[in-house]
Amino acid sequence: MTSLNQDAARAAQFVGLNADTITFHGGQPLNGRIEVRGAKNFVTKAMVASLLGDQPSVLRNVPDISDVRVVSGLLEVHGVKVERDVAGGELRLDPSNVKIAHMAEINAHAGSSRIPILFCGPLLHQLGEAFIPDLGGCRIGDRPIDFHLSALRSFGAVVDKLPEGIRLTAPNGLHGAKIHLDYPSVGATEQVLLTAVRAQGMTELTNAAIEPEIMDLINVLQKMGAIISVDADRVIRIEGVDRLGAYDHFSLFDRNEAASWAAAALATNGEIFVEGAKQAEMLTFLNVFRKAGGVFEIHDDGINFKHPGEAGLKPVVIETDVHPGFMTDWQQPLVVALTQAPGVSIVHETVYEQRFGFTDALVKMGATIELHRECLGGQKCRFGQRNFVHSAVISGPTQMHGADIEVPDLRGGFSHLIAALMSDGVSRVSNVGIIARGYENFLEKLRTLGADFTVGS
């Protein structure tokens, strides 16, 4: 695995950030309008899907985030011609000359993203061989890949664990299979989709994840010629086809980025219009936002989020879950706002076993947050018996003070930016490059919203 600092430096470089520390002067509300474009958790998968076709695909509404650049690099080492209009948010991906890449080349490009594992099915179909490099992504738990490997084996792939990494081959081709996921994993569901669409025969996936980003991936695959049905009770059926063509697709918006800006408005006593945000994909978030006292208005071109003013914030009890539950990627920014709600809020994290590391910095800044091993929500989760600290009790309100803090991961990083902006005094936030994995132009957006900061320490 690459180190956290390597990841941060690489990500910072990708978006032209020449320092990894930002100095914030907190205490100002964030007010104004910003735009969110395509979802990190969809765009990167749609890019991989282009590999399955025999014609150039076009993806629109693509954000300029480092994960997109990582996946572009990986596609290029596999012979895909990538043409990109960064400002216009358009990508043209031509898979006419797909070729085998060496493990070293793949490793060199794979750094900060988990997407490389999704290349397996498409590469096995196109080339009969694939490698899984060291995977990046946020360090918020063990993040095993057992579901992925087991699904690939069910299709007929042979998995060899070599000293330099994992190699896959398909000596007898890939065949449809009946696959059950012990947990509705987003990545494993995508792995099955990207492999089954061109496998011979029928695939039935039970206990599938059904996040909006997965539904948009299904849209893209259908545009390419795939036959996929999403049935009741998390069952997805895929009828394999011999060839796939191309897609032209406008990505769904990034609901995780939108929720982060909403939390920023709540935490800083501000008001932010998030252009591009839509209600349907944020339904669960909007309910919690309202219960926490937040005010929002839905418009055709976005959602306006604001602090309730004198009415003040309210404590809430949240349990993160797979869709349609409260998304795990939403909890970190929201926890920062909850430090200002009078009373006790509880967050039970049931998706990742170690997603509260970011709270250390908040406590250093004055927050009262206690972490527990017990399941403090309504349901017992997979982590309760396994000694993982995965429930947080937040007591508010507490005055937050500036501090020197280090970004631990993507969402934790954004929550640290909000914490620095709502605190009195000066905060130096280091390792900020990681935030560029999933937040397009976040410094420009912060400036637009009135944040007071300088790049550097």
Ligand SMILES: CC(=O)N[C@H]1[C@@H](OP(=O)(O)OP(=O)(O)OC[C@H]2O[C@@H](n3ccc(=O)[nH]c3=O)[C@H](O)[C@@H]2O)O[C@H](CO)[C@@H](O)[C@@H]1O
């Ligand atoms: C790039 C991307 O889309 N990332 C998202 C994706 O991550 P990702 O696809 O990695 O997340 P998963 O849904 O696979 O992980 C959910 C849970 O399943 C477990 N698991 C997963 C695979 C496996 O083989 N074995 C296993 O045990 C994980 O450790 C975790 O506890 O979905 C997560 C859950 O919505 C989001 O937080 C991430 O932002």
Ligand SMILES: C=C(OP(=O)(O)O)C(=O)O
């Ligand atoms: C956990 C996340 O992403 P990844 O799976 O890419 O690490 C995230 O977006 O919060």
